[in-house]
Amino acid sequence: QVLSLPIVVIVHGNQDNNAKATVLWDNAFSEIDRVPFVVAERVPWEKMCDTLNLKFLAEVQTTKGLLKEHYFFLAQKIFNDHSASLEDFQSRSVSWAQFNKEILPGRGFTFWQWFDGVLDLTKRCLRSYWSDRLIVGFISKQYVCKLLSTEPDGTFLLRFSDSEIGGVTIAHVIRGKDGSSQVENIQPFSAKDLSIRSLGDRIRDLGQLRNLYPNTPKDQAFGSHYNSEWVGAE
Numbered sequence: 001q002v003l004s005l006p007i008v009v010i011v012h013g014n015q016d017n018n019a020k021a022t023v024l025w026d027n028a029f030s031e032i033d034r035v036p037f038v039v040a041e042r043v044p045w046e047k048m049c050d051t052l053n054l055k056f057l058a059e060v061q062t063t064k065g066l067l068k069e070h071y072f073f074l075a076q077k078i079f080n081d082h083s084a085s086l087e088d089f090q091s092r093s094v095s096w097a098q099f100n101k102e103i104l105p106g107r108g109f110t111f112w113q114w115f116d117g118v119l120d121l122t123k124r125c126l127r128s129y130w131s132d133r134l135i136v137g138f139i140s141k142q143y144v145c146k147l148l149s150t151e152p153d154g155t156f157l158l159r160f161s162d163s164e165i166g167g168v169t170i171a172h173v174i175r176g177k178d179g180s181s182q183v184e185n186i187q188p189f190s191a192k193d194l195s196i197r198s199l200g201d202r203i204r205d206l207g208q209l210r211n212l213y214p215n216t217p218k219d220q221a222f223g224s225h226y227n228s229e230w231v232g233a234e
Contacts (some may be wrong), residue, residue, distance in 0.1 A: 021100040021112045042093040070138035092172030117166035127192040148173040161188035200225030
């Protein structure tokens with residue numbers, strides 16, 4: 001006999017997401033010598049961070065993993081707590097229900113469904129951008145507003161959409177003549193959108209985008225990702 005990865009049998013494609021969640025949880029958090037099918041209902045958040053990072057690296061096929069600030073955002077999302085510090089989260093444990101049963105507040109999907117959508121989008125359309133650290137990705141809309149509100153007009157960054165599964169959005173600052181600033185978020189791009197026209201070329205098209213946060217000119221940051229055919233067509 002030989003141990004294999006956990007196996008889940010499904011009868012319809014719409015069960016695929018839950019099946020992947022079950023396999024991930026079972027494989028990451030079960031003990032080798034356990035009673036069959038017995039898996040912990042709660043696991044330390046730090047262990048969950050390690051698991052999400054390994055999954056991200058493996059799925060996206062990148063060497064650039066999740067950072068401390070990414071874990072902080074993910075903790076705020078899964079625990080629905082925006083008042084705790086990074087250190088507070090490190091001592092907490094996360095349940096299977098929080099991971100893949102409870103619907104995120106104000107949304108129609110679970111934490112895992114959202115994270116799996118990010119994995120799929122990044123793997124299919126954003127691997128090179130992520131590997132070049134051009135996408136902040138895991139950051140809240142509120143914190144983006146705080147970061148960009150004091151920046152020059154046209155400063156932007158990229159974050160994964162909170163409201164849509166598998167979407168990436170561009171937040172940018174618009175500064176008025178009176179010095180006031182406003183941060184706008186462009187409608188999220190899906191994998192389907194980015195298969196029609198790449199993220200790099202979409203950023204190139206948008207004249208209101210000037211510098212990637214904090215201060216890198218967009219052509220310098222994204223120039224290697226522009227489609228040469230489009231460049232030559234102008």
